[in-house]
Amino acid sequence: MLDIKNLSASVGGKTILKGINLSLKPGEVHAIMGPNGSGKSTLAQVLAGRDSYEVEGGSVDFLGKDLLDMSPEDRACEGVFLAFQYPVEIPGVSNSYFLRSALNAIKKYHGQPEVDAMDFLAMVKEKARLVHMDEALINRAVNEGFSGGEKKRNEIFQMAVLDPKLAILDETDSGLDIDALKIVAEGVNALRRKDRAILVITHYQRLLDYIVPDHVHVLADGRIIKSGDKTLATELEAKGYGWLDDLVAAR
Amino acid sequence: MTLDVTLDRDHYVSRHASLAKGASTPAWLITLRQKAIQHYQDIGLPTTHQEEWRFTNTQALNGTRFEPAPAASAAGIDIAAIERLTLGGDLYRIGLVNGRFSPELTNLAGLPTGVTVQTISDALRASAAVVDANLGRHARWENNAYSALNTALFEEGVVVHVAKGVVLEKPIHLIHVTIPTAGQPTVTHLRNLIVAEESAQVRVIESYVGRRGTYWTNTITEIVAGDNAVADHYRLNREADEAYHTGRVDMFAGRSGVANTHAITFGGLLTRNDTGVVLGGEGADCTMNGLTVIGGKQLVDNHTSIDHAVPHCTSHELYKAVLDGTAKTVFNGRILVRKDAQKTDSKQTNKNLLLSDKALVNTNPQLEIYADDVKCTHGATIGQLDESMIFYLRSRGIGETAAHHLLTYAFANDIVGRIQVPALRERLNDYLVHRLRDEDGTEEAL
Numbered sequence: 001m002l003d004i005k006n007l008s009a010s011v012g013g014k015t016i017l018k019g020i021n022l023s024l025k026p027g028e029v030h031a032i033m034g035p036n037g038s039g040k041s042t043l044a045q046v047l048a049g050r051d052s053y054e055v056e057g058g059s060v061d062f063l064g065k066d067l068l069d070m071s072p073e074d075r076a077c078e079g080v081f082l083a084f085q086y087p088v089e090i091p092g093v094s095n096s097y098f099l100r101s102a103l104n105a106i107k108k109y110h111g112q113p114e115v116d117a118m119d120f121l122a123m124v125k126e127k128a129r130l131v132h133m134d135e136a137l138i139n140r141a142v143n144e145g146f147s148g149g150e151k152k153r154n155e156i157f158q159m160a161v162l163d164p165k166l167a168i169l170d171e172t173d174s175g176l177d178i179d180a181l182k183i184v185a186e187g188v189n190a191l192r193r194k195d196r197a198i199l200v201i202t203h204y205q206r207l208l209d210y211i212v213p214d215h216v217h218v219l220a221d222g223r224i225i226k227s228g229d230k231t232l233a234t235e236l237e238a239k240g241y242g243w244l245d246d247l248v249a250a251r
Numbered sequence: 252m253t254l255d256v257t258l259d260r261d262h263y264v265s266r267h268a269s270l271a272k273g274a275s276t277p278a279w280l281i282t283l284r285q286k287a288i289q290h291y292q293d294i295g296l297p298t299t300h301q302e303e304w305r306f307t308n309t310q311a312l313n314g315t316r317f318e319p320a321p322a323a324s325a326a327g328i329d330i331a332a333i334e335r336l337t338l339g340g341d342l343y344r345i346g347l348v349n350g351r352f353s354p355e356l357t358n359l360a361g362l363p364t365g366v367t368v369q370t371i372s373d374a375l376r377a378s379a380a381v382v383d384a385n386l387g388r389h390a391r392w393e394n395n396a397y398s399a400l401n402t403a404l405f406e407e408g409v410v411v412h413v414a415k416g417v418v419l420e421k422p423i424h425l426i427h428v429t430i431p432t433a434g435q436p437t438v439t440h441l442r443n444l445i446v447a448e449e450s451a452q453v454r455v456i457e458s459y460v461g462r463r464g465t466y467w468t469n470t471i472t473e474i475v476a477g478d479n480a481v482a483d484h485y486r487l488n489r490e491a492d493e494a495y496h497t498g499r500v501d502m503f504a505g506r507s508g509v510a511n512t513h514a515i516t517f518g519g520l521l522t523r524n525d526t527g528v529v530l531g532g533e534g535a536d537c538t539m540n541g542l543t544v545i546g547g548k549q550l551v552d553n554h555t556s557i558d559h560a561v562p563h564c565t566s567h568e569l570y571k572a573v574l575d576g577t578a579k580t581v582f583n584g585r586i587l588v589r590k591d592a593q594k595t596d597s598k599q600t601n602k603n604l605l606l607s608d609k610a611l612v613n614t615n616p617q618l619e620i621y622a623d624d625v626k627c628t629h630g631a632t633i634g635q636l637d638e639s640m641i642f643y644l645r646s647r648g649i650g651e652t653a654a655h656h657l658l659t660y661a662f663a664n665d666i667v668g669r670i671q672v673p674a675l676r677e678r679l680n681d682y683l684v685h686r687l688r689d690e691d692g693t694e695e696a697l
Contacts, residue, residue: 093657
C-alpha cells in the first residue's frame with residue numbers, strides 16, 4: 001500500500017530524514033519509535049504534504065501513485081490521514097461544518113454525490129460514540145478550548161468519519177492520562193481493518209500495549225536502524241534509547 | 252471664471268445660497284444651515300496634514316466637482332433583486348433614489364400606532380417638534396467639513412419616531428439607491444433622524460447601494476435612545492466600486508438606554524465612517540461593531556468614539572477588517588471616560604486580516620480616561636491567515652482556495668453572528684460566501 005524508498009527530507013536547510021525505507025501492506029499496523037529529534041514527526045508531516053519540509057530525495061508510492069507529487073488535499077482525498085501531534089484550533093469554524101466540508105471534498109474528488117445533512121448528522125453521532133466524544137464538541141469550533149484529551153479524541157473521530165486507507169498517528173498518546181489513552185486506543189483498534197494500514201508514531205512503548213503493532217521500527221538520526229515485531233518495543237522500553245547509540249555509531 | 256478643482260469651495264457655498272432662497276424652511280434650520288456653511292468655509296475640506304485624516308487622502312473626493320444628484324426613476328431597478336441582495340425577511344422598508352423618496356421601494360404597511368416613518372421634508376411639516384428637538388443636537392457636524400456640508404445642504408432623509416413605551420418588533424430598512432449620471436459626478440446629502448422615546452425599542456438598518464459610476468453619498472444619522480429605550484442600528488455600505496461615501500452616525504443613550512450600532516462596509520472606492528455614541532445616562536450600554544471586507548483599491552476609514560459621560564455605563568466595541576489587493580483601512584477608536592464616569596466598563600477590540608502583501612492597516616486605539624475606578628481594555632491585531640490552520644484543513648481534503656475562504660469567512664462571521672436581525676444575518680452570510688468566491692451580484696440587481 002505504502003512504499004517509502006530512500007526518502008530524505010530537510011527543514012530550513014537541515015537534513016532530518018536521511019534515507020527512510022519502509023513498506024506497509026493493507027491491514028498492517030506499524031509502529032515507529034525513536035528519541036526526540038530522530039525525525040518521527042518530520043516523516044509524518046512529509047507524508048501529509050507539509051510544504052515547509054523539503055523532500056531531497058527518494059520516493060513514496062501510495063497505491064501505485066506518486067504521493068510526493070500530490071497536494072496535501074489530494075493526498076487526503078486519495079486516503080491518507082494524519083492525526084496531528086498538535087491538533088490546530090480553528091476559531092469560527094464548527095467541527096461539524098469542517099468535517100462535512102472535508103467529507104464532501106473527498107466525495108467530490110471521487111465523483112460521488114455530497115452527503116446530505118441528515119445522513120451526515122446520524123453518521124457523525126455514531127462515530128462520536130466510538131471515541132466517547134461529547135456530542136457538544138461536534139458543534140463547537142474546531143479544537144477551540146478543547147482539553148488535550150479532547151483534541152486527540154477529535155483526531156480519531158475525524159479519522160472515523162473520513163474513513164482513510166492509511167492513517168498516520170503522530171504521537172497520539174502524548175499528553176494523555178491512562179484513561180484517555182485507553183479510549184483513544186480503543187477507537188483506533190475499532191478502526192483496524194483488512195484494507196487499512198496504520199502507522200503509529202510514538203516516543204513511548206505504553207501506547208503499543210493497547211494498539212498492538214504487527215511491526216516495530218526504530219528511527220534514529222533520520223534512519224530506520226532496527227525493525228522487528230512487537231517485542232522490539234518492549235526491549236527498547238527496557239533498555240532505553242541510549243541502547244541505540246551504539247547502533248547509530250556502527251553505521 | 253477659473254475652475255479650481257483642487258479646492259472648489261465656492262461650488263458648495265453657492266448651492267447653499269440657492270437652497271436658502273427657495274425653501275419654506277423653519278427659522279431654526281435656516282440658522283443651523285447658515286452656521287454650518289460658515290463653518291465649512293472656515294475649516295475647508297480635510298487634508299492629510301490634519302490628525303483626523305492622516306491616513307486617508309480625500310484629494311480625489313475634494314477635487315471632484317459634484318453636482319446634486321438629479322431625480323431618477325426607480326423604474327429599471329429590479330426591486331426583487333434589490334430585496335434579494337439587501338434583505339428579504341419581514342421588514343418595513345422606506346426607499347430613496349438619488350435622495351428622493353421612492354414609493355416603489357417603500358412598504359410601511361402595518362406600521363403600529365406610535366411609530367412614524369417619514370421623509371425629513373414631511374417630518375419638518377408634520378412632526379416639526381420631534382425634528383426641532385433633535386436634529387443637529389447630537390451630530391458632531393462641526394468635526395469635519397463633509398458633516399458641515401451635510402448640515403448646510405441636506406434636502407432629504409428619513410425620520411423614524413417611536414413613541415414612549417412602544418416596542419417595534421419588525422426592523423425598519425432604510426434603503427438608499429444611487430443612479431449616477433454618465434459623465435457628471437453627483438452628490439446626495441442625506442440626513443436621517445431616529446428617536447426612540449422612553450422605554451421604546453427600535454431596530455433600523457440603513458443600506459446604501461448604487462449603480463456603477465462616480466458619485467458621492469454624504470450622510471448623517473442622529474439616533475436617540477431615550478431613558479430605558481433600545482436603539483439597534485446597522486449601516487450596510489454596498490456602494491458602487493467608484494463611489495465615495497462619507498457617513499456620520501451619532502447616538503445618544505439616556506438612563507439605562509441601549510445604543511447599538513454596526514458599520515458593515517463592503518462597497519465604495521473611499522469610505523469614511525464617523526461613528527459616535529454618547530452614554531449620557533447612568534446604566535446605559537453600547538455595542539459598537541464594525542466589519543469591513545474590501546479588496547482592490549478600496550479604502551475604508553472608521554473613526555469611532557464612545558463617550559462615557561456618566562457613571563455605571565458599559566461599552567463593547569469590536570471592529571474587524573478583511574483586506575485583499577491594495578486595499579487600505581484605518582481604525583481610530585476613541586474611548587473617553589469623563590471624570591465623573593466611575594465604574595465604567597469598556598472593552599475595545601480591533602482585528603485585521605490581511606489577504607495580500609500589499610494591503611495596509613492603520614489602527615489607533617485612543618483611550619482618554621479621567622476617572623479612577625474604571626475597567627477599560629483594548630487590543631488590536633493585524634495578521635495573515637494562519638499557515639498551520641490552512642495545512643490542517645488541507646490535510647483533511649479541503650482545497651487550498653476553499654481553506655482560505657473558510658478561514659476568512661470564519662474571521663468575518665464573528666461579527667455577522669452577533670447581528671440581531673436574522674434576515675440581515677442571513678443576507679450577509681450569503682454575501683460573504685459569494686464575495687469570497689468573487690461572485691458578487693450587486694451590479695445585476697441594479
